[in-house]
Amino acid sequence: MTSPAGLAGPACPMPSAETERVLLGHGSGGQLMTELLTDVITAELGTGEPLEDAAVVGVGGVDTVFTTDGFVVTPRFFPGGDIGSLAVHGTINDLAMRGAIPVALSLAYIIEEGLPIAELRRITRSAAAAAAAAGVEIATGDTKVVGRGAADGLYVTTTGIGLRPEGARPSAAGGRPGDVVVLSGPIGLHGTAILSAREGLGFEAEIASDSRPLHRLVAAMLAAGGTGVHTLRDPTRGGLASALNELASASGTGIEITEADVPVPRPVAAACELLGLDPMHVANEGCLLGLLAPESARDVLRAMRALPEGVDATVIGEVTDGPAGRVSARTLIGSTRIVDVLIGEQLPRIC
Amino acid sequence: MKHLDEYRDPALARRLLGELRATATRPWTVMEVCGGQTHTIVRQGIDELLPAGMRMIHGPGCPVCVTPLEIIDKALAIAARPEVIFTSYGDMLRVPGTSGDLVGLKARGADVRVVYSPLDAVRIARENPEREVVFLAVGFETTAPANAMAVLDAAKTGVTNFSVLVSHVLVPPAITTLLEAPDNQVRAFLAAGHVCAVMGWTEYEPIADHYGVPIVVTGFEPLDLLEGILMAVRQLETGRAVVENQYVRAVRRTGNTAARDAVAQVFRVTDRKWRGIGEIPASGLALDPAFAGFDADRRFATGDIVTRESPACIAGEILRGTRLPTDCQAYGTACTPRTPLGAPMVSSEGTCAAFHNAGRGLELR
Numbered sequence: 001m002t003s004p005a006g007l008a009g010p011a012c013p014m015p016s017a018e019t020e021r022v023l024l025g026h027g028s029g030g031q032l033m034t035e036l037l038t039d040v041i042t043a044e045l046g047t048g049e050p051l052e053d054a055a056v057v058g059v060g061g062v063d064t065v066f067t068t069d070g071f072v073v074t075p076r077f078f079p080g081g082d083i084g085s086l087a088v089h090g091t092i093n094d095l096a097m098r099g100a101i102p103v104a105l106s107l108a109y110i111i112e113e114g115l116p117i118a119e120l121r122r123i124t125r126s127a128a129a130a131a132a133a134a135g136v137e138i139a140t141g142d143t144k145v146v147g148r149g150a151a152d153g154l155y156v157t158t159t160g161i162g163l164r165p166e167g168a169r170p171s172a173a174g175g176r177p178g179d180v181v182v183l184s185g186p187i188g189l190h191g192t193a194i195l196s197a198r199e200g201l202g203f204e205a206e207i208a209s210d211s212r213p214l215h216r217l218v219a220a221m222l223a224a225g226g227t228g229v230h231t232l233r234d235p236t237r238g239g240l241a242s243a244l245n246e247l248a249s250a251s252g253t254g255i256e257i258t259e260a261d262v263p264v265p266r267p268v269a270a271a272c273e274l275l276g277l278d279p280m281h282v283a284n285e286g287c288l289l290g291l292l293a294p295e296s297a298r299d300v301l302r303a304m305r306a307l308p309e310g311v312d313a314t315v316i317g318e319v320t321d322g323p324a325g326r327v328s329a330r331t332l333i334g335s336t337r338i339v340d341v342l343i344g345e346q347l348p349r350i351c
Numbered sequence: 352m353k354h355l356d357e358y359r360d361p362a363l364a365r366r367l368l369g370e371l372r373a374t375a376t377r378p379w380t381v382m383e384v385c386g387g388q389t390h391t392i393v394r395q396g397i398d399e400l401l402p403a404g405m406r407m408i409h410g411p412g413c414p415v416c417v418t419p420l421e422i423i424d425k426a427l428a429i430a431a432r433p434e435v436i437f438t439s440y441g442d443m444l445r446v447p448g449t450s451g452d453l454v455g456l457k458a459r460g461a462d463v464r465v466v467y468s469p470l471d472a473v474r475i476a477r478e479n480p481e482r483e484v485v486f487l488a489v490g491f492e493t494t495a496p497a498n499a500m501a502v503l504d505a506a507k508t509g510v511t512n513f514s515v516l517v518s519h520v521l522v523p524p525a526i527t528t529l530l531e532a533p534d535n536q537v538r539a540f541l542a543a544g545h546v547c548a549v550m551g552w553t554e555y556e557p558i559a560d561h562y563g564v565p566i567v568v569t570g571f572e573p574l575d576l577l578e579g580i581l582m583a584v585r586q587l588e589t590g591r592a593v594v595e596n597q598y599v600r601a602v603r604r605t606g607n608t609a610a611r612d613a614v615a616q617v618f619r620v621t622d623r624k625w626r627g628i629g630e631i632p633a634s635g636l637a638l639d640p641a642f643a644g645f646d647a648d649r650r651f652a653t654g655d656i657v658t659r660e661s662p663a664c665i666a667g668e669i670l671r672g673t674r675l676p677t678d679c680q681a682y683g684t685a686c687t688p689r690t691p692l693g694a695p696m697v698s699s700e701g702t703c704a705a706f707h708n709a710g711r712g713l714e715l716r
Binding site: 021022024025031032199201260326328331333334336340 | 364399709
């Protein structure tokens with residue numbers, strides 16, 4: 001029955017969400033992924049909350065920063081990059097978000113039988129060029145081949161190691177009420193570029209991924225702001241909205257942003273409008289969020305804007321004293337709304 | 352492509368709100384029919400800035416929400432068949448049927464694919480001649496032309512392994528049903544701009560006249576909605592009740608003739624059950640008998656479907672505009688976008704999802 005009277009019918013099992021199997025949405029960077037990490041993976045590993053982009057491990061009295069990341073992007077070549085350069089940039093950026101100077105990377109391939117050798121060569125050349133441009137060595141790696149149908153062409157895993165200079169301690173939990181929220185550049189480029197390339201939506205001429213290394217930008221920020229740089233986060237999967245929510249939760253603060261101050265390139269806005277997407281939920285690969293002590297913000301912003309990857313750096317909001325974990329946005333017409341995390345995937349998986 | 356800034360200008364928005372406050376002398380109640388408009392209103396907080404006492408009621412215009420449970424269950428039964436590639440717009444994948452949803456079915460091995468156009472489904476059929484490709488053809492007058500074109504394309508090019516599971520619904524009969532309800536509170540309507548871009552607004556004129564209710568064809572941007580509300584209130588304040596067009600940049604009185612012709616060729620009007628509302632006479636589209644070969648419902652005998660709705664869900668009252676999501680005991684607790692009990696919490700156009708995504712009422716829970 002679907003009539004209103006039918007709604008008050010006999011009790012029945014709730015239409016339950018799938019809980020027995022992994023869904024694509026579990027890889028989205030949204031709420032489902034958080035549940036998978038906390039309820040299954042870290043629960044079994046016995047580790048703490050997976051809040052940070054990279055771990056800090058003390059080695060011989062030196063802060064060594066360590067991270068690993070898998071890349072399964074389709075298509076492997078897209079406007080603004082490819083899976084090889086993306087893997088290098090993504091791992092450098094995860095190290096940089098903890099204030100580290102990247103030192104070396106590993107590069108591991110799982111290759112599906114049938115992948116053209118020329119394509120593998122092109123991707124490897126791209127990864128090598130990205131590492132060289134960033135001043136990072138690809139020091140080790142691994143190669144496995146699986147049968148046709150067992151993988152989607154090529155999966156790449158990179159692990160990175162970096163060293164953190166004394167003084168710098170950016171952490172997801174570092175935000176304090178009154179901190180200034182800065183964004184290094186426009187949002188939504190990577191996700192819409194991938195979707196457009198994958199689905200042939202025709203935005204490829206206007207939108208290219210923002211994939212790029214951010215460690216030099218971070219170094220400049222730390223040089224200008226020192227310990228006033230409380231938090232750094234690159235808003236990749238799940239987009240700006242997920243990253244803001246993660247930072248607010250981790251630091252037990254609120255965050256309030258002004259929607260009109262969030263830079264969304266016009267082609268991204270148009271693509272999102274057409275597809276019914278929210279740019280704040282779309283993945284990025286070349287911008288970062290910073291939570292800065294107010295007294296440091298001006299100097300840090302000036303240092304950011306002096307670099308190409310930070311030239312559009314802008315203030316989008318501030319950290320508030322609560323409620324803890326609440327992210328709100330002042331809307332264009334002056335009202336206020338909550339900025340929520342996606343449940344599952346908004347787009348097919350991106351990175 | 353036309354850009355959007357001019358329809359989101361904060362200074363213009365403030366001016367329109369000021370005019371609205373100066374115009375409204377009574378606590379009028381206006382319904383936006385379309386779920387896309389609901390999302391703009393809630394996301395931008397337009398309803399929170401209206402003159403004191405004035406209310407927006409959120410209507411049944413979410414195509415995902417009003418698709419009957421029987422259709423979802425049929426979709427699940429067809430998608431589970433090994434020979435089938437089941438295609439749908441993304442929104443339909445998480446709508447709860449009686450025993451699960453298409454996302455869960457996909458994770459258990461069914462070949463369920465998201466498409467951006469029904470023509471993509473025809474292409475998939477062409478590329479997979481040994482499989483049966485089914486498209487879930489739901490939605491209002493807006494999606495019907497593309498679905499009609501897909502059927503015409505398949506017929507013309509001899510694609511025989513393509514079929515559609517049809518559950519189209521029509522807006523004007525729903526408006527009439529709401530106005531006939533004894534508990535109706537709606538004094539004016541904002542009609543969905545994209546529906547009227549296809550169908551025009553001639554069908555709305557007798558409704559406005561007969562029921563004495565202003566109907567304003569309205570777009571989807573914040574300024575569109577503010578201007579649409581202002582136009583409706585101006586009519587109410589001066590005792591007029593006609594159809595007006597706020598969305599002049601996209602809509603003509605007679606709509607899109609080519610799109611209407613395609614719809615008329617492929618579909619015929621039929622009685623249709625709306626999820627949460629019940630059956631409304633002549634409120635849906637079904638395949639014309641001439642295209643019966645493309646009817647998935649016929650091709651895959653799904654047997655007697657026994658459906659069960661959650662007793663906690665008040666979706667019907669929400670879709671009829673008599674209660675708000677925040678009135679529901681399950682809202683934000685048992686029912687969230689993660690664990691939806693009813694379709695309005697699933698779709699990006701659903702009223703409950705719009706409220707939940709904007710954090711409405713959640714601080715009270």
